[in-house]
Amino acid sequence: MNKVIKIVVTGPRGKMGREAIRMITNTKQFQLVGVIDRNNNGKGLSEIVSMEDQGQDCSVFTDVNQCLRETKPDCLLELSVADAAYEHALAAIQFGVRPVIGTTGLSQEQLADIEREANENKIGCIVAPNFAIGAVLMMKFAEMAAKHFPDVEIIEMHHDEKVDAPSGTALKTAEMIQRQRQEKQQGHPKEIEKLSGVRGGDFDGMKIHSIRLPGLVAHQQVLFGSVGETLTIRHDSYNRTSFMTGVKKAVETVMHVDSYIYGLENILE
Known part of the structure; x- marks a missing residue:
């Protein structure tokens, strides 16, 4: 027993x-x-x-x-x-x-x-930054993809009562991607932010964007870009x-x- x-x-x-x-x-x-x-x-x-x-x-x-x-x-x-x-x-x-x-x-x-x-x-x-099994798989898939798609940005979306940004899941995702990717600065080398912070937070050259809105629970997209194609990996938790x-x-x-x-x-x- x-x-x-x-x-x-x-x-x-x-x-x-x-x-x-x-x-x-x-x-x-x-x-x-x-x-x-x-x-x-x-x-x-x-x-x-x-x-x-x-x-x-x-x-x-x-x-x-x-x-x-x-x-x-x-x-x-x-x-x-x-x-x-x-x-x-x-x-x-x-x-x-x-x-x-x-x-x-x-x-x-x-x-x-x-x-x-x-x-x-x-x-x-x-x-555990995230207990959802699907979110863990999303992070693992993102780590796999980073071997082939080094240009990546993360968008995490949570309810408006969440106090920390970016989310623990987004940071964990970035850390796992970092293991497979050489640091690189993405975007135009002369890029100018006309509104401070509009390009998101920087983690090892990749950008992380945090959205906080009522109606959301916990959602994340990892967007990869390459020549002539993009790959999006997304997970959504609709309730706890x-x-x-x-x-x-x-x-x-x-x-x-x-x-x-x-x-x-x-x-x-």
Whole structure:
């Protein structure tokens, strides 16, 4: 019989947090033992979010150390905001709890700290800029294409409540393309921006453009250009249930690894 995995979720009032709670509740081998919220300490989860079709209630904590000490989880599912995520992840590792981090906006220095702590303590830790399987495949396909199409631009589109730009997915895509592509400056060498920033952010010579609009969830296009042809690779998440297959996979996998892993593509078969 598979061991039940006890999970703490951060950011339970957010859209991703609520969807994750629903997924955990409906997964036989998962047990929700606590949530971390910046408010509502001491309340029950059912007092701060609707528990329709969700059978697991639990306590709400504002202090990560108190939560981990009292609930003794196996996994911390981090879905809050970047500054809190950093603190939560380091605390989890110190308690011997395995973090799965979906929060984006963490700095390279913060990620390096988490990586070092996880590896030194031999604690599994998975950081996933995107949990959608289709988005991971999009990134892998883009990496493959970059061997043959070195001219590329990325357009990422998200809802207008997203605070970090560019998205973690766009940055991860650019990093994967970078592995297959020599740095080059694209466009006309004498190009002039008549409106500052109109050509997007620069990553190793490729441009990244961020769009924020109500009605969007998470969408990305990777556009490649060559002589007489273009190639567009696109992924769309229309709702947050699209992320739950990857979240479930990450939680199950983190229980069997003893080091830091960045990117869901590294745990897919």
